[in-house]
Amino acid sequence: MAHGMTGEMAGDTTGGLTRATAWLYVVGGAIGLAGAGALILERLAVLADPDYVPTCSINPIISCGSVMDSAQAEAFGFPNPLIGVAAFAVVVTVGVARLAGFAPPYWFQLGMQVGTTFGVVFIHWLIATSLYSLHALCPYCMVVWVVTIPIFWYTTLDTLRAGERTRAFGERLARYHSTVLAAWYVVIIVLVLVEFWDYWSTLF
16 A cells, blocks of 8 residues: 555656645545634634533543633634634645646745644644643544644655655655554554543543
């Protein structure tokens, strides 16, 4: 599977963004957009009715209500999901454009790289905040985490392989694309399990 995916990625690098990544942009971006949109709707419901219990508040750990009420939920002075809605809308649009035949120039690819890098750094800050400060997990936030990581990862691979000086390194790295991604997810899952183990253990 990894070899096939790598072959697809290596076979079409015009303009930097491969068709495989374009599909990821469309599907992953749509999922992220839905997650961010759901958070906004929940936020509006809470503002309209302070007694409203968000549908994503399931138990003391799986609770987006406590996350939305935190200062970290408005890192830039406005609700974080607004960033997600705007960013994922751009991601989906770029993916559709690429599938329609748009071949982005290298500077455009670098712009996507900057944007996805900001996104992955931001969500890891949110992950750390959720685990070690708020001690709560927001399901819709986790959806955003899940899709942001591969969007960044495959954008990075495309960017590396589109540059003359970094192409060889990008090709070598792409051979292990699924391994790196799987390990990334495993580390986050382990951190979640360890941090909330006292609660998880009560469920068995």
